Amino acid sequence: MEKWLGRYSNFFYALMRIVAGALFACxxxxxxxxxxxxxxxxxxxMIAAAVIEFAGGILIAVGLLTSIVAFICSGExxxxxxxxxxxxxxxxxxxxxxxxxxxxxxxxxIASRGSGILSIDALIGKSKRR
Numbered sequence: 001m002e003k004w005l006g007r008y009s010n011f012f013y014a015l016m017r018i019v020a021g022a023l024f025a026c027x028x029x030x031x032x033x034x035x036x037x038x039x040x041x042x043x044x045x046m047i048a049a050a051v052i053e054f055a056g057g058i059l060i061a062v063g064l065l066t067s068i069v070a071f072i073c074s075g076e077x078x079x080x081x082x083x084x085x086x087x088x089x090x091x092x093x094x095x096x097x098x099x100x101x102x103x104x105x106x107x108x109x110i111a112s113r114g115s116g117i118l119s120i121d122a123l124i125g126k127s128k129r130r
Contacts, residue, residue, distance in 0.1 A: 014118040020106050021061030024073060028054025052076045060110060063119020067111050074107035
């Protein structure tokens with residue numbers, strides 16, 4: 001079963017990177033602009049988080065400087081989890097932190113793997129194809 005879709009793994013990785021980045025950018029847009037059902041944030045820490053989410057999400061989605069940006073976004077999600085969710089209990093499903101944990105782990109994986117195919121980094125020759 002492992003090899004059933006294995007020949008498409010690079011495309012599925014690109015799809016995951018693009019979707020995760022776009023969704024992360026949407027979270028930042030909610031906080032920065034008050035769109036997509038969100039509220040514009042005024043607190044400095046929330047604005048900093050929103051900038052990381054919006055700009056980082058876009059850069060990850062398009063595949064530019066992906067490893068560095070994904071590592072920063074992963075760290076932001078870890079900090080968000082421990083600051084906002086962990087005080088509500090141990091289990092992410094109970095403290096409503098499952099999205100923070102998921103984004104953290106996905107971005108850590110993306111940071112380790114890089115941009116891959118269908119990315120600006122690949123177009124300009126900064127990403128090795130796997």
